[in-house]
Amino acid sequence: MINVNDENFKELVMDSAIPVLLDFWAPWCGPCRMISPIVEELAKEYEGKWLIAKCNVDEATEVPMKFGIRNIPTLLFFKGGELKDKLVGSTTKAAIKSKMETVE
DSSP: OEEOOTTTHIIIIITOSSOEEEEEEOTTOHHHHHHHHHHHHHHHHTBTTBEEEEEETTTOOHHHHHTTOOSSSEEEEEETTEEEEEEESSOOHHHHHHHHHHHO
């Protein structure tokens, strides 16, 4: 799993040639731990087609602030360096895949 932070955000997310799913989470967040296995499954399923990464809000402050992340988990969907969609809160694999299909 790729970890995004304030230093590598532009390079990994904004400059990515493929769509990006960015999971904002924290180790103490129960719902984050619930969707983490789903995000990891999707990373394997979409390898090479999507960059699926995580951003720990306890370690990165600028990126969550830039996108107004107030609740976690929050999933942001990027394409061509542009924010295309988002999901906030615990969700299902089907809901995430549906959002990914609208972004592709």
